[in-house]
Amino acid sequence: MTRQQHPAEALGRHALSRRGFIRTAAQAGVAMGLASAVSACGGSGGGSGGAVTLQLWDTDTRPERTANLKKLISMFEAKNPGLRINYLGLPTDQYMQKINTAIATRSTPDLLTPKASDLAALVAQNALAPLDERLKKAGLEPQISEQMLKSSRAAAPDGKLYLTPTTSLADVIYYRADWFQEAGLKPPATWADFDAAASRLTDASSGRFGYTLRGGNGFFGQLVQMVYPRAGVSTFFREDGSSTLDDPAVIAACEKYVALFGKQTARSDLTADFKTMVAQFGNGGAAMLSHSIGSYPNHVAALGAEKVGAVAPFPGPDNQVLTGWMTTGFAMFQKSEHQEEAWKFLAYTMEPEGNSFWAQKSGYLPGNKTVAKEKWVTENAAMKAALDAAAKPGVVTLEQPYYLPEFTAITVTDLLPEWQKVLQGNLTPRDFLTAAASALTTAKRKYDKEHG
Amino acid sequence: MSSTTAEPVRRPPAARRPTGSRAGHAYLLIAPAVVLVLVFLFYPVLSVFWESLRHHNLTRPLDDGFAGLDNYRALLADELFWRSLRFTAQWVFVEVGLQFVLGLALALVLNRTFVGRGLARALAFSPWAVSGILTTTIWILLYNPTTGIGHYLASMGIGEYGTSLLSEPDTTFWALVIAELWKGIPFFAILILADLQSVPLELYEAANVDGAGPLRRFSAVTWPHIRKAVVIATLLRAVWEFNNVDLLYTMTAGGPAGSTTTLPLYVAQTAIHDQDFGYGSALTVTAFLLLTFASMVYLRISSGDSKEGK
Numbered sequence: 002m003t004r005q006q007h008p009a010e011a012l013g014r015h016a017l018s019r020r021g022f023i024r025t026a027a028q029a030g031v032a033m034g035l036a037s038a039v040s041a042c043g044g045s046g047g048g049s050g051g052a053v054t055l056q057l058w059d060t061d062t063r064p065e066r067t068a069n070l071k072k073l074i075s076m077f078e079a080k081n082p083g084l085r086i087n088y089l090g091l092p093t094d095q096y097m098q099k100i101n102t103a104i105a106t107r108s109t110p111d112l113l114t115p116k117a118s119d120l121a122a123l124v125a126q127n128a129l130a131p132l133d134e135r136l137k138k139a140g141l142e143p144q145i146s147e148q149m150l151k152s153s154r155a156a157a158p159d160g161k162l163y164l165t166p167t168t169s170l171a172d173v174i175y176y177r178a179d180w181f182q183e184a185g186l187k188p189p190a191t192w193a194d195f196d197a198a199a200s201r202l203t204d205a206s207s208g209r210f211g212y213t214l215r216g217g218n219g220f221f222g223q224l225v226q227m228v229y230p231r232a233g234v235s236t237f238f239r240e241d242g243s244s245t246l247d248d249p250a251v252i253a254a255c256e257k258y259v260a261l262f263g264k265q266t267a268r269s270d271l272t273a274d275f276k277t278m279v280a281q282f283g284n285g286g287a288a289m290l291s292h293s294i295g296s297y298p299n300h301v302a303a304l305g306a307e308k309v310g311a312v313a314p315f316p317g318p319d320n321q322v323l324t325g326w327m328t329t330g331f332a333m334f335q336k337s338e339h340q341e342e343a344w345k346f347l348a349y350t351m352e353p354e355g356n357s358f359w360a361q362k363s364g365y366l367p368g369n370k371t372v373a374k375e376k377w378v379t380e381n382a383a384m385k386a387a388l389d390a391a392a393k394p395g396v397v398t399l400e401q402p403y404y405l406p407e408f409t410a411i412t413v414t415d416l417l418p419e420w421q422k423v424l425q426g427n428l429t430p431r432d433f434l435t436a437a438a439s440a441l442t443t444a445k446r447k448y449d450k451e452h453g
Numbered sequence: 454m455s456s457t458t459a460e461p462v463r464r465p466p467a468a469r470r471p472t473g474s475r476a477g478h479a480y481l482l483i484a485p486a487v488v489l490v491l492v493f494l495f496y497p498v499l500s501v502f503w504e505s506l507r508h509h510n511l512t513r514p515l516d517d518g519f520a521g522l523d524n525y526r527a528l529l530a531d532e533l534f535w536r537s538l539r540f541t542a543q544w545v546f547v548e549v550g551l552q553f554v555l556g557l558a559l560a561l562v563l564n565r566t567f568v569g570r571g572l573a574r575a576l577a578f579s580p581w582a583v584s585g586i587l588t589t590t591i592w593i594l595l596y597n598p599t600t601g602i603g604h605y606l607a608s609m610g611i612g613e614y615g616t617s618l619l620s621e622p623d624t625t626f627w628a629l630v631i632a633e634l635w636k637g638i639p640f641f642a643i644l645i646l647a648d649l650q651s652v653p654l655e656l657y658e659a660a661n662v663d664g665a666g667p668l669r670r671f672s673a674v675t676w677p678h679i680r681k682a683v684v685i686a687t688l689l690r691a692v693w694e695f696n697n698v699d700l701l702y703t704m705t706a707g708g709p710a711g712s713t714t715t716l717p718l719y720v721a722q723t724a725i726h727d728q729d730f731g732y733g734s735a736l737t738v739t740a741f742l743l744l745t746f747a748s749m750v751y752l753r754i755s756s757g758d759s760k761e762g763k
Contacts, residue, residue: 097511097728122511208599208607208614216620218706267615269598271709277597286599286615406510410727418711425622425710 053342054085056110058100060119062090069362070114076358077349084342086112097122104128111337112346117156117327120163121404129163130335135344136162141351148391148398149368153328155400158452165330167350168365170293171313171387172226172325175300177202177288178310192231192315195289196257199265202288211265213287214258216424217274221412223291224420225401226314226324228254233317235397242445246438250318255430262424271424279303293325295364297383311383313390321396323387327403329365407444415440501741504734511728524735534736536711537719538743541695543626544715548633548694549687555634556641557683561675563642564649574646581639589703592632596704619705625713633700641686648682649675684755688748695744716740 059070067090074086089110091099097119103109104126115123123129136142142150149166157163174189180202181188189195199211215223229235232250239245262270267286269277275292282290283303290300300309314324331350333343349355353371360367366384367373378384390396402408416437422428508520528534563574580588595601598617607614618628656674665673698717701707707714707722714722717740724733 101511205614208604210615217708267598268613269615269617269620271620272617272705274706277599280597281599284599410729414722414727417706418708418714421708421710427710 052083052085053339054087055112055337055339055343055346056087056089057112057114057346058096058110059088059090059114060093060096060116061114062093066363069359072362073350073355073359077346077355080349080354081345084345086346100128101126107336109334109336111333111339111343113332113334114330115164115332116329117152117164118403118409120156121158121406123332124157124159124161124163124404128335129332130337130340131161131163132165132333132344132347133162135348139344139348141348144370145351145368146366146370146373146391148323148326149328149366151398152326152400153330156328156403158404158448163332164328165332165347165351166328166368167330167356168360168363168368169329170295170325170327171323171366171391172222172291172293173311173313173383173386175282175290175292175297175383176310176312177282177304177308179308180288181310188310188312189289190312190315192317195315199261199289203265208286210267210281210287212261212289213273213278213281214262214266214270214424215273215275215278215291216262216270216421217272217277218413218417219275220417220420222293222325224255224258225399226291227258229324229399230314230317230322231257233319233322235320235322235399237400237402237441238445242442242449244438244441244445246434246441252431252434255434259423259430271421293327294366294381294383294387297381298364306382309382311386313386321390321393323390323396323398326391326398327401328368329363330368402441402445405441405444405448408441411437411440411444501734501737504730505738507731507734509729509731509734511730520731524732525739527732528735528739533711533714533719534716534739537714537716540713541715541717544697545691545694547630548637549691551630551634552637552641552690553683553687556638556686557645559638559642560645560649563646578639578643580636581643583636585636585699586703588632588636589700592635592700593704596628620709622709622712625705625709629701629704629713632704633694633697637690637694640690644682644686645679648679652678684752688751691751692744692748695740 057074059067067088071088074088078085100109100113100119100123104123109128113129115129120129136145145166146169149169150162152169153164153166154160154162174195176188176198178188181198184198184201186198186201187194189198201211203209203211228251231254232248234245234248234251237245245251262268267273267281273281275296278287278290278292279296279299281287282300294311297309297311314322331347333340333347337343350359351368353369356367356369357372357375360369360372361375361377366387367375367378372378373388378388391398416433419428419433419436423430423433505524506520506522508516508518508523510516559577563570563577567573583591596603596617596619598604598615598620601617603612603616603618604614606612607616618624652675657670660670660674695715696717697715698721701713701715701718702721705713707718716736720733720736720740723729723736727733
């Protein structure tokens with residue numbers, strides 16, 4: 002009798018042969034996965050024909066910027082046959098997690114576009130390669146703006162150069178050139194001019210205010226921009242590590258700044274963020290606005306270049322303090338196996354060709370001094386104002402302590418509600434600044450203790 | 454003698470206890486589903502619990518380590534945590550209450566027969582179909598001091614220029630409530646209307662014959678029918694509103710002066726912005742436990758009422 006095969010047995014037999022198949026497939030899958038992971042996630046490699054492929058991780062993946070960065074890469078590749086750069090955009094809100102994982106698993110790429118505020122965490126893990134010696138050897142140092150070099154070094158906790166001073170932002174005060182002209186006012190050149198213009202150009206009954214004050218997200222940058230230069234205080238910390246936010250001159254300047262609220266500004270400025278301020282300025286709601294050079298194209302698009310003027314923060318009692326000089330650039334990882342090749346790209350971003358393209362497309366100040374003389378820079382009112390101010394003798398750049406791990410948490414999350422209480426009149430500027438100084442002093446002393 | 458021995462009953466193979474190899478086979482077959490559930494459901498939840506017991510701040514990578522209950526102790530002493538919890542309770546209570554009352558009223562109106570009812574229903578439900586980010590953008594533009602409705606009212610002599618409902622301490626909360634109601638009312642209306650349509654018309658006819666007025670018809674006929682839907686809808690909506698981050702974050706970011714910071718918003722600020730995942734996880738676990746407890750209590754009370762009602 003032929004034994005009839007039970008379906009389950011049939012399945013079992015079939016499963017045995019399938020197990021072999023699954024095992025083979027799994028092994029192949031794992032091998033393929035590992036191969037692709039090795040090639041895509043970190044770790045540069047030598048390509049065919051001796052070509053070197055570098056991995057670049059980008060932390061700012063706005064579509065337009067990505068397209069420009071890819072163009073910069075292709076320009077570099079065309080100039081350097083045998084070198085290739087693989088671009089990988091990281092999610093904006095999770096890039097530090099990805100980088101930290103790569104550092105922990107020793108799978109870092111060659112190149113990175115860190116923000117100045119990321120340097121503290123990266124340098125603490127000894128992840129980035131210092132660039133000071135390479136910059137000197139390449140003879141690039143004299144070609145680079147001193148302010149930007151200083152800002153780049155100041156962003157790192159040990160004062161070394163990790164971030165190329167490729168481009169930079171800088172703070173300016175924008176003003177409605179047409180309104181000033183109509184009112185017979187000259188462009189403001191002093192704090193007294195600023196105060197007078199803010200009052201003169203305010204007409205609340207027609208929805209026009211002299212100034213728009215940032216009370217919402219990102220308020221701290223504007224506060225620093227409007228208070229430190231006026232106070233003439235050029236450092237964030239005293240020699241003993243205490244914060245200068247409670248300096249009497251800073252408190253006095255802050256009181257003047259706060260006094261603008263609700264009188265020379267709209268009351269809705271209590272919650273104004275970048276977009277609200279730009280909309281107010283662009284829609285004829287405000288005569289003056291403090292922001293970085295980066296927003297110049299927005300104002301020109303809304304009003305036309307002839308109606309937009311820009312001046313650097315005015316001199317204080319002793320000297321002129323510049324704010325907002327925040328470098329944006331590139332860095333390379335300590336564990337890169339192709340440091341020479343990676344440096345070639347970093348150098349390219351600071352040399353005239355690469356620097357001119359990248360700075361112009363980004364709308365930022367170029368780090369290369371030759372590029373800073375190009376027409377597209379000198380015709381930009383905001384860039385011209387920032388560079389002219391920086392060229393004056395005796396100017397000092399105020400460096401914000403981005404290297405402090407708690408800096409962002411204190412100035413963005415913790416202080417925002419307190420700042421809004423100040424504007425609402427529920428907290429005095431003195432109490433606000435004293436508490437803020439105390440928090441930053443504690444963070445600074447903790448940091449100094451940990452880093453000797 | 455006839456044999457009384459009964460024939461052994463043959464059980465179908467499926468009812469047999471599977472032998473070792475067959476059981477293994479069965480487990481193998483369900484393994485992918487089990488692995489998927491473990492990986493995608495339990496692992497993230499457990500990892501948040503684990504993170505809450507650690508110091509994990511991305512800006513201080515060298516300080517990472519086991520924290521025990523430190524994060525929870527810090528939370529109990531954190532004034533912002535308590536303030537955000539109070540505001541969350543206020544937000545959930547007001548939002549769900551108003552959405553329910555207005556949603557019920559809308560459903561009752563749309564359940565009646567009138568000319569253009571189809572169009573009215575489509576219009577009434579359309580806000581629910583609008584994406585969250587678009588909803589907030591619409592309301593941000595409406596409240597914008599230079600381009601919004603306040604500006605146009607000021608130009609007509611109503612109110613002042615340079616003001617916004619989102620910036621005034623007395624109006625911020627209600628400005629947010631209105632924006633969220635716009636999207637929330639249709640949710641209740643859809644669910645309640647679906648249930649209303651299943652109420653047999655004979656019951657209303659019988660109630661009419663008995664001389665019941667509108668209120669009596671509602672309490673004796675309508676409410677018992679829609680009650681279960683209302684319980685589920687309010688619970689779902691309460692959980693939803695508790696976890697509301699998109700609208701509040703986009704419109705006020707928790708301000709002004711922290712007055713509209715809910716607990717999930719505080720979590721977002723702590724974990725995402727300040728990159729303190731240890732403390733952020735402790736806040737998340739606490740919110741999760743509070744929400745679970747509140748949901749259980751609510752369902753218990755509702756089921757108790759239901760039994761009494763029967």
